[in-house]
Amino acid sequence: MTKQIRQLDRVVIRFAGDSGDGMQLTGDRFTSETAQLGNDISTLPNFPAEIRAPAGTLPGVSSFQVHFADYDILTPGDAPNVLVAMNPAALKANLADLPRGADIIVNTDEFTRRNLAKVGYATNPLDDDTLDGYAVHPVALTSMTIGALAELTVSKKDAERAKNMFALGLLSWMYSRPYESTLRFLERKFARRPELVAANVAAFRAGWNFGETTEDFSVRYEVKPAKMPPGTYRNITGNAALSLGLVAAGVRSGLPVFLGAYPITPASDILHELSKHKKFGVVTMQAEDEIAAVGAALGASYGGSLGITTTSGPGVALKSETISLAVALELPLVIVDVQRAGPSTGMPTKTEQADLNMALYGRHGEAPVAVIAPKSPSDCFHAALEAARIALTYRTPVILLSDNYVANGSEPWLLPDVESLPDLRVEFATRPNGEDGTTFLPYLRDPQTLARPWAVPGTPGLEHRIGGLEKADKTGDISYDPTNHDFMVRTRAARIETIEVPDVEVEDPDGDARVLVLGWGSTYGPIGAACRGLRQRGLPVAQAHLRHLAPMPANLGEVLRSYDRVVVPEMNLGQLAHVIRAKYLVDAIGYNQVRGLPFTAAELETMLEEVLKNV
Amino acid sequence: MSEPVALKLTAKDFKSDQEVRWCPGCGDYAVLAAVQGFMPELNIPRENIVFVSGIGCSSRFPYYMNTYGMHSIHGRAPAIATGLSVSRPDLSVWVVTGDGDALSIGGNHLIHALRRNVNLKILLFNNRIYGLTKGQYSPTSEVGKITKSTPVGSADAPFNPLSLALGAEATFVARTLDSDRKHLQSVLRAAAEHQGSAFVEIYQNCNIFNDGAFEPLKEPTTRDDYLIRLEHGQPITFGTDGQFCVVHPPGGFGLEVRETAATPAEQIVVHDVTVADPAYAFALSRLPGLDLRNTPLGVFRSVDRPSYDSVVQEQVASARASVDQTPEQQLSALLGSGDTWTIM
Numbered sequence: 001m002t003k004q005i006r007q008l009d010r011v012v013i014r015f016a017g018d019s020g021d022g023m024q025l026t027g028d029r030f031t032s033e034t035a036q037l038g039n040d041i042s043t044l045p046n047f048p049a050e051i052r053a054p055a056g057t058l059p060g061v062s063s064f065q066v067h068f069a070d071y072d073i074l075t076p077g078d079a080p081n082v083l084v085a086m087n088p089a090a091l092k093a094n095l096a097d098l099p100r101g102a103d104i105i106v107n108t109d110e111f112t113r114r115n116l117a118k119v120g121y122a123t124n125p126l127d128d129d130t131l132d133g134y135a136v137h138p139v140a141l142t143s144m145t146i147g148a149l150a151e152l153t154v155s156k157k158d159a160e161r162a163k164n165m166f167a168l169g170l171l172s173w174m175y176s177r178p179y180e181s182t183l184r185f186l187e188r189k190f191a192r193r194p195e196l197v198a199a200n201v202a203a204f205r206a207g208w209n210f211g212e213t214t215e216d217f218s219v220r221y222e223v224k225p226a227k228m229p230p231g232t233y234r235n236i237t238g239n240a241a242l243s244l245g246l247v248a249a250g251v252r253s254g255l256p257v258f259l260g261a262y263p264i265t266p267a268s269d270i271l272h273e274l275s276k277h278k279k280f281g282v283v284t285m286q287a288e289d290e291i292a293a294v295g296a297a298l299g300a301s302y303g304g305s306l307g308i309t310t311t312s313g314p315g316v317a318l319k320s321e322t323i324s325l326a327v328a329l330e331l332p333l334v335i336v337d338v339q340r341a342g343p344s345t346g347m348p349t350k351t352e353q354a355d356l357n358m359a360l361y362g363r364h365g366e367a368p369v370a371v372i373a374p375k376s377p378s379d380c381f382h383a384a385l386e387a388a389r390i391a392l393t394y395r396t397p398v399i400l401l402s403d404n405y406v407a408n409g410s411e412p413w414l415l416p417d418v419e420s421l422p423d424l425r426v427e428f429a430t431r432p433n434g435e436d437g438t439t440f441l442p443y444l445r446d447p448q449t450l451a452r453p454w455a456v457p458g459t460p461g462l463e464h465r466i467g468g469l470e471k472a473d474k475t476g477d478i479s480y481d482p483t484n485h486d487f488m489v490r491t492r493a494a495r496i497e498t499i500e501v502p503d504v505e506v507e508d509p510d511g512d513a514r515v516l517v518l519g520w521g522s523t524y525g526p527i528g529a530a531c532r533g534l535r536q537r538g539l540p541v542a543q544a545h546l547r548h549l550a551p552m553p554a555n556l557g558e559v560l561r562s563y564d565r566v567v568v569p570e571m572n573l574g575q576l577a578h579v580i581r582a583k584y585l586v587d588a589i590g591y592n593q594v595r596g597l598p599f600t601a602a603e604l605e606t607m608l609e610e611v612l613k614n615v
Numbered sequence: 616m617s618e619p620v621a622l623k624l625t626a627k628d629f630k631s632d633q634e635v636r637w638c639p640g641c642g643d644y645a646v647l648a649a650v651q652g653f654m655p656e657l658n659i660p661r662e663n664i665v666f667v668s669g670i671g672c673s674s675r676f677p678y679y680m681n682t683y684g685m686h687s688i689h690g691r692a693p694a695i696a697t698g699l700s701v702s703r704p705d706l707s708v709w710v711v712t713g714d715g716d717a718l719s720i721g722g723n724h725l726i727h728a729l730r731r732n733v734n735l736k737i738l739l740f741n742n743r744i745y746g747l748t749k750g751q752y753s754p755t756s757e758v759g760k761i762t763k764s765t766p767v768g769s770a771d772a773p774f775n776p777l778s779l780a781l782g783a784e785a786t787f788v789a790r791t792l793d794s795d796r797k798h799l800q801s802v803l804r805a806a807a808e809h810q811g812s813a814f815v816e817i818y819q820n821c822n823i824f825n826d827g828a829f830e831p832l833k834e835p836t837t838r839d840d841y842l843i844r845l846e847h848g849q850p851i852t853f854g855t856d857g858q859f860c861v862v863h864p865p866g867g868f869g870l871e872v873r874e875t876a877a878t879p880a881e882q883i884v885v886h887d888v889t890v891a892d893p894a895y896a897f898a899l900s901r902l903p904g905l906d907l908r909n910t911p912l913g914v915f916r917s918v919d920r921p922s923y924d925s926v927v928q929e930q931v932a933s934a935r936a937s938v939d940q941t942p943e944q945q946l947s948a949l950l951g952s953g954d955t956w957t958i959m
Contacts, residue, residue, distance in 0.1 A: 032954050181954050225958075234955045244950060251942040258702050278934035280945065283702060283927060288727035292694035295687075295724070299667070299698030302685060303706070307698065325688050415955070418947045457683040457699070457706050460662045465631065465678050467686025468670075477633065478678065 003220045010069035012077030017086030019062040022164040027064025033177035035235040038225030039068040043410045044076035049348045061093040070224040074525040078600035089119045100133040109142035148206035154199045162203035169207025236413040238377035238406035243273035245384025253424035257282040258300030260293035265348040266404045267338040270310045290318035301331045304456035310336040313355045327367040332391035339403040341596045350596025351404035354572035359399040368496040371550040373401040375524035378413035395451040406522040429453035442476040450495040501548040503555040508542035516563035520546040529601035560586045624655040631681040642793035642819035649799045667696040669716040673740035676711040690721025693728035710737040718754040729785040731923035732811040744825035777900040780814040781893045787813035789914040811922040845913030850883040869898040888917040
């Protein structure tokens, strides 16, 4: 049978199933195949915190959305064009997100009376009018997978588990994806169990062949490669990019990297990744708790390493006292907060930007630190280097605010030339700096950066004591002098304000916008997509995005004041907007949402259109 | 290996220029003098020695040592020192802490440093009281202790610091006394020679808030009958005339004190710091009563186990052994690993 081939410019597919169905892996492989083809990509995994929530239930649904296109895209897509639903729960949990006309591929084997009852379907949605208006493709995925594997020596359970590869094979056929990398991947993954390689490869091929032969799928699609700047790319998640950025910071500074971390979702992947890079001299320590993790990192910084700790919001709260100590000691320290929905345990696998206030203010006393945030998965690499640059140059703790959305989402990354990465080399103190030529003054500052000398143990002649008690200017001796304390508090604040950060850039292609959208962190994609949408409809709007939240770029006040309206969308209740109002006396309009999910471009576009109307 | 050059340092070299600010008569002075007096024996350059402390009276210690030092935050010294020691195995890292600092707010870090066997020398000054906050009961205060925060007597059972350390399988555990300089220095010597965590409890007198807490162990008329001075390889007997001894009664779980005259010599326990099972040292740690009778002093346990530092550094060294590229080349290869594609 000859199949019709149709060209598309973009597609959004969501793979959804039970958390044990391997949907993350399926989505990941499809993404990798798509990357090979040269499409631009953006992905969004969405999974429960429970490792295996009760099978077939709504809380147990795990999904992976991939958006790919023949042009550059900024988000994983608002609404899927295609839903792969491995069971009734996956259908029910995701149907509301699907526009009418979308394709739904369902695994009919799972639509049993029992499974339907589990999610409250009184009748089978495949038989009633629930799915009217959708293009439904019923596929007996499980039984066809088991059938395809009948000749192989695998258990029924293992055969059934391969059904995600059947689905992947089918979708790979539908969208004409190159699959060699998936076959290689399966060989690697199951290297020790050849029978599973055979089973998964057979399931994949059966899915592909099913697409080719069945009449239910009459159309096959192609999405041409996107025009992207020349170079070598790889698809990368934010957590992976951040880890590589930290390794790169070690290489570019020439310092050993020391990571102290305690397992916490969604930051643990950074610990896993860095623990693989011992050949770079990276030492990772899984500490007994969050406090020990940052303490060990600070101890390592004291000894001349680049000390890093990675965590999420609850962990930052626990580390607060040690971060204050680092402020007083004036030592480099990088604290990575991969934000998740709070307060308390909140929703550990869902995204939020609600730790900004904690990063800026969450310490006792006047304890300013630098704060930066990456705007996309691949940007995590550069943000990590920037955090290290500030920490090392200014001898200060730096909080890097990632979040679950950028941490687990992925996009193509143009690999940088290593030589082009910033030079982070530091000079340790080696000789006395006092006027008499013999005294060492641990708090005598560099006039430009206000940084104090980094004199590491092992340096003869510079033996000195530091601590959390207030220190006298220059000598670092304990001091309770009122004037000295006032001076030191102001100097620590000035040290952060002194940090050189680039000006914020404004994207306003025609220069005629009267409304500015100001964002920070992971909202860059949805805000950018919304602004593009408006501009395509002839509605001018300007976008500025903050990487540096403390200190803020020097030109920010001027930028804010040159627009009639400033809108600040955030996945919190207005934390940046609050700062902007206080600091610049600008009547910023907040747009806030805390649903544990990123903004959709469409909702931002609608909101901004309303603002534009009223200017 | 060539013989190390004698550095010819003296106690004076280890005195910093800072004025010592403990209360007059505090036991900490004696410990400071003993440590400063012992340090030259290490024959380690001052710049390679670091004292890290937490919060409390004893934690002011680093300010008075002319080495590198960090006065950190309450309870966290073992964690901070762990990061330093693991990343800088060339340093000699000492932790100075107190009963509140190490056993209350910092209890978690202490037990984990000990179980990991981080190469730290931990000196716990135990005065059984909170001094810096002016006199509340501590996790080593006796039940019923009347303090500012327990006007009708404390209701908590105290920790036995050595039992706790042994429960965490510390590889080196010892106890000494602030006023016995010679003994204190002998314990420091053994601790310094140990590879891995060395845990030393120092009974220290707080003459302001808990004066005389260890008096029976110091008073010439009682001390010999109260103290058990442990000596490796020697039968454990004590008392002015050696009239008491320690035995392991058949069928019992622990050790007990008996009269030497009524005990066959072969039943007297011969002290062995190398017993692998911490249960032996634990049983020793349980001998003292509330009145401080039968308090063992000296090294309880000293066994070999690879330090955390050495294992971590070996892993890094073995990963690096096969590297034949510059760090930049390595990084370039790492960034480009996995599935990549090229756009012309």
